[in-house]
Amino acid sequence: MVASLYSKESEKKDICIFLEHRGAGLAPVSLELLSKGRELASHAGWTLTGLLLGYQVAGAASEAFDYGADRVILIDNPKLELFTVDAYTHVAYQIIDVYRPGIFLLGATMDGRDLAGRLAVRLRTGLNADCTGLQLDVEEGRLVCEVSGFGGGILALIEMEKHRPQMATVRPGVFLPSKMSAVKSGQLIRPEIEIPDEIIRTRVVERVIGEGVDLTQAPVLVAGGRGVEGNFEMLNDLAQLLDGDYGATRPPVDDGFVERERQIGQTGVVCRPNLVIVCGISGAFHFVVGIQEAETIIAINSDRDAPIFEYADYCIVGDVHEIIPLLIKALREDRVAERPA
Numbered sequence: 001m002v003a004s005l006y007s008k009e010s011e012k013k014d015i016c017i018f019l020e021h022r023g024a025g026l027a028p029v030s031l032e033l034l035s036k037g038r039e040l041a042s043h044a045g046w047t048l049t050g051l052l053l054g055y056q057v058a059g060a061a062s063e064a065f066d067y068g069a070d071r072v073i074l075i076d077n078p079k080l081e082l083f084t085v086d087a088y089t090h091v092a093y094q095i096i097d098v099y100r101p102g103i104f105l106l107g108a109t110m111d112g113r114d115l116a117g118r119l120a121v122r123l124r125t126g127l128n129a130d131c132t133g134l135q136l137d138v139e140e141g142r143l144v145c146e147v148s149g150f151g152g153g154i155l156a157l158i159e160m161e162k163h164r165p166q167m168a169t170v171r172p173g174v175f176l177p178s179k180m181s182a183v184k185s186g187q188l189i190r191p192e193i194e195i196p197d198e199i200i201r202t203r204v205v206e207r208v209i210g211e212g213v214d215l216t217q218a219p220v221l222v223a224g225g226r227g228v229e230g231n232f233e234m235l236n237d238l239a240q241l242l243d244g245d246y247g248a249t250r251p252p253v254d255d256g257f258v259e260r261e262r263q264i265g266q267t268g269v270v271c272r273p274n275l276v277i278v279c280g281i282s283g284a285f286h287f288v289v290g291i292q293e294a295e296t297i298i299a300i301n302s303d304r305d306a307p308i309f310e311y312a313d314y315c316i317v318g319d320v321h322e323i324i325p326l327l328i329k330a331l332r333e334d335r336v337a338e339r340p341a
């Protein structure tokens with residue numbers, strides 16, 4: 001097997017997180033990874049580092065300290081303003097070569113996945129993709145990654161014995177972001193790294209920001225399955241009244257009733273809403289992993305033996321086409337009654 005750029009023996013006891021930023025602040029998945037990283041690093045006595053690449057993004061470093069980073073390595077360069085895998089790989093590789101973290105984590109986002117694959121090859125190390133859990137074996141200094149395999153039928157725990165850094169991408173929504181209770185400062189390191197023009201093989205011609213859907217941030221979710229028979233307008237009405245959003249299982253997405261970014265589950269998004277109302281969904285494992293961390297689960301299904309009822313806090317046996325309109329009507333009446341005369 002090809003040896004990695006550096007070995008376990010020369011690694012630093014450091015967990016490094018690739019920090020993604022969205023406009024003003026860090027992306028939710030970066031806050032989630034920092035929080036989990038803080039927990040693992042504190043337990044093992046390691047340091048927690050954030051790697052922040054971009055242009056005029058220094059403000060995001062203080063947010064990283066708020067979420068537990070001991071230090072942030074910041075490369076502020078106009079050539080990093082927009083993500084290109086060439087420039088980001090070039091810079092991340094050099095930082096990793098110098099700082100040699102034992103562990104390097106990224107969010108399983110579009111950019112995170114793009115960068116992780118390219119970087120892992122250049123570093124000649126392994127990559128655990130799309131993890132749903134992380135532990136750290138302190139004695140061995142090994143990252144234990146939880147990954148579901150064979151269509152969700154098994155949950156595999158994967159470790160990297162020799163190759164460093166131990167790289168993993170983690171799905172958004174898996175960990176809870178938790179801000180440090182006390183004000184925390186940290187060390188801001190600003191290395192100079194040259195980015196030659198010729199290494200960037202993509203040119204951004206135009207940037208269009210779509211509306212986008214992020215179900216991981218919705219406090220209330222109304223999820224619909226095949227039993228809804230494509231009537232997602234009804235679910236959207238209910239979601240709006242509850243100040244939430246709506247999502248779906250895979251069949252309505254495959255049938256074109258709902259956009260793919262609204263798919264919940266193993267191959268969709270993992271959510272942790274305060275409340276999820278699950279409508280006309282059988283409760284297959286592939287879907288349940290996307291909502292099982294919700295605080296309260298209400299399930300509506302016409303089949304009293306549907307597996308989803310095993311996960312629900314409140315079970316309603318009945319037809320969604322009758323129950324949802326009744327809920328919408330009751331909520332609207334409530335709103336009218338609440339309005340001052």
Ligand SMILES: Cc1cc2nc3c(=O)[nH]c(=O)nc-3n(C[C@H](O)[C@H](O)[C@H](O)COP(=O)(O)OP(=O)(O)OC[C@H]3O[C@@H](n4cnc5c(N)ncnc54)[C@H](O)[C@@H]3O)c2cc1C
Pocket residue numbers: 150151152224225226227228248249250251252263264265266267268269279280281282283284285286287300301302303306318319320321
């Ligand atoms: C590798 C792999 C990955 C997958 N990833 C995902 C994923 O990310 N997300 C996902 O959702 N699925 C995923 N799936 C598919 C998953 O296994 C299930 O097939 C899917 O979740 C079933 O969706 P459903 O519950 O909407 O449909 P069904 O299983 O067909 O269930 C429909 C339910 O609706 C109820 N119903 C019917 N009519 C009514 C009515 N009028 N009122 C009330 N209830 C009614 C029925 O009783 C039934 O329980 C994946 C599968 C594989 C193999």
